[in-house]
Amino acid sequence: xxxxxxxxxxxxxxxxxxxxxxxxxxxxxxxxxxxxxxxxxxxxxxxxxxxxxxxxxxxxxxxxxxxxxxxxxxxxxxxxxxxxxxxxxxxxxxxxxxxxxxxxxxxxxxxxxxxxxxxxxxxxxxxxxxxxxxxxxxxxxxxxxxx
Amino acid sequence: xxxxxxxxxxxxxxxxxxxxxxxxxxxxxxxxxxxxxxxxxxxxxxxxxxxxxxxxxxxxxxxxxxxxxxxxxxxxxxxxxxxxxxxxxxxxxxxxxxxxxxxxxxxxxxxxxxxxxxxxxxxxxxxxxxxxxxxxxxxxxxxxxxx
DNA sequence: TCGAATAGACATGCTGCTTGACTATATGGT
DNA sequence: ACCATATAGTCAAGCAGCATGTCTATTCGA
Numbered sequence: 001x002x003x004x005x006x007x008x009x010x011x012x013x014x015x016x017x018x019x020x021x022x023x024x025x026x027x028x029x030x031x032x033x034x035x036x037x038x039x040x041x042x043x044x045x046x047x048x049x050x051x052x053x054x055x056x057x058x059x060x061x062x063x064x065x066x067x068x069x070x071x072x073x074x075x076x077x078x079x080x081x082x083x084x085x086x087x088x089x090x091x092x093x094x095x096x097x098x099x100x101x102x103x104x105x106x107x108x109x110x111x112x113x114x115x116x117x118x119x120x121x122x123x124x125x126x127x128x129x130x131x132x133x134x135x136x137x138x139x140x141x142x143x144x145x146x147x
Numbered sequence: 148x149x150x151x152x153x154x155x156x157x158x159x160x161x162x163x164x165x166x167x168x169x170x171x172x173x174x175x176x177x178x179x180x181x182x183x184x185x186x187x188x189x190x191x192x193x194x195x196x197x198x199x200x201x202x203x204x205x206x207x208x209x210x211x212x213x214x215x216x217x218x219x220x221x222x223x224x225x226x227x228x229x230x231x232x233x234x235x236x237x238x239x240x241x242x243x244x245x246x247x248x249x250x251x252x253x254x255x256x257x258x259x260x261x262x263x264x265x266x267x268x269x270x271x272x273x274x275x276x277x278x279x280x281x282x283x284x285x286x287x288x289x290x291x292x293x294x
Numbered sequence: 295t296c297g298a299a300t301a302g303a304c305a306t307g308c309t310g311c312t313t314g315a316c317t318a319t320a321t322g323g324t
Numbered sequence: 325a326c327c328a329t330a331t332a333g334t335c336a337a338g339c340a341g342c343a344t345g346t347c348t349a350t351t352c353g354a
Contacts, residue, residue: 004278005259009166010191011285016163018285019156020292037292038341044157054301066342068302090301090350112152118284126280131151133273133280134158137265143160145167145184185310201332213311215333237319237332 019114026110032103034077041144042070043079043096043104050093052085061146079103166261173257179250181224188291189217190226190243190251197240199232208293226250 020037027035038060045051045059057067071094074080079100085091096104119127167184174182185207192198192206204214218241221227226247232238243251266274 002255002259005262006255008262008265008278008281009258010290011281012159012162012166013290014285014288015159015281017289017292019159024293052301062341063343064302065304065344068304069341072303085301088301088351092302108149108153111156112149115152115155118155121286122280122283129276130280130284131155133269133277134155134162136269137277138158138161138165139268141161142164143157145164146171199332209310210312211333212313212335216310232332235320235332239333 015118018117019111022114022117023107023110026113027103027106030103030106032106035079035103038070038144039074039079040104040107042074043100043107044143046080046094046096047101047104050083050095052088052091052093054091056094059142060144061142074100162265165264166258169261169264170254170257173260174250174253177250177253179253182226182250185217185291186221186226187251187254189221190247190254191290193227193241193243194248194251197230197242199235199238199240201238203241206289207291208289221247 023040024037027040041060042056045056051059053067053071054064056071057064060067071080075082078097080094081097082092083095085093119130122130170187171184174187188207189203192203198206200214200218201211203218204211207214218227222229225244227241228244229239230242232240266277269277
């Protein structure tokens with residue numbers, strides 16, 4: 001049924017909206033008022049493994065020049081540091097500072113709080129289903145829409 | 148479990164990314180190459196009911212000036228027309244043209260195609276569940292994240 | 295060892311949005 | 325009927341976040 005599909009599509013967009021807004025709000029409330037959602041996507045990647053600017057650019061879907069500018073901004077604000085890449089003299093690895101980790105933690109807590117709100121909307125015995133369903137239908141890939 | 152919630156959160160973001168990208172691609176393929184996703188969010192609202200610029204601004208989460216500029220652009224490209232608001236001499240109602248409706252239709256078809264891809268990832272007997280679950284957890288509100 | 299590829303910075307420009315100021319119309323109180 | 329205030333929309337200017345183009349330093353493959 002076409003209407004079902006459209007309804008599911010808009011539902012996903014509304015959930016994403018609620019989530020992004022919830023994370024932004026939660027992060028602001030913990031005192032990180034100089035970060036945007038794209039920084040969160042960068043942090044999520046950097047918290048997995050140290051990454052070069054070019055790798056980060058590909059992950060975010062913007063140019064390396066734009067990424068470089070953003071990285072400079074985040075370093076000035078104390079969220080990141082550069083450390084030389086031992087295997088490549090041209091590159092430097094971007095590493096989260098304590099502040100960067102703290103901000104990432106705030107974002108994760110806010111995200112969890114938003115998901116908890118979603119859980120409240122369905123019966124207790126379907127909440128495990130929700131997680132399994134979302135895990136099953138989503139695949140690895142970019143986290144950030146190219147707006 | 149906190150990890151479950153984070154996993155669900157990222158799943159939703161990945162789905163939204165896949166959906167936005169799928170819609171953009173599908174719309175482009177049908178020849179609408181001068182529209183961005185924010186225009187789609189505007190079309191979705193206008194296809195429900197004629198709307199003024201200020202109402203549309205609130206819905207999109209941007210200023211009325213920004214909206215006004217966008218509306219002018221869309222009128223020049225033939226997606227919208229202005230018609231006077233019979234109940235308010237200051238306002239005009241924005242109405243989708245045939246081209247605007249055609250573009251909206253293309254977006255809906257592309258969205259449905261993406262959701263169909265999601266369905267392929269889970270067993271046939273769980274697909275109805277997917278729609279019901281998404282409908283149940285999402286609530287009315289803005290469609291567009293404030294990025 | 296030398297040519298091509300890659301990481302990253304610097305300069306420049308543009309687009310999409312903001313803030314601020316303004317006009318025209320509407321609305322509510324007196 | 326009148327005026328104060330609010331609202332719809334436009335015009336002008338500015339800015340942030342990207343893109344494009346060019347450059348250097350380093351790496352890698354033949």
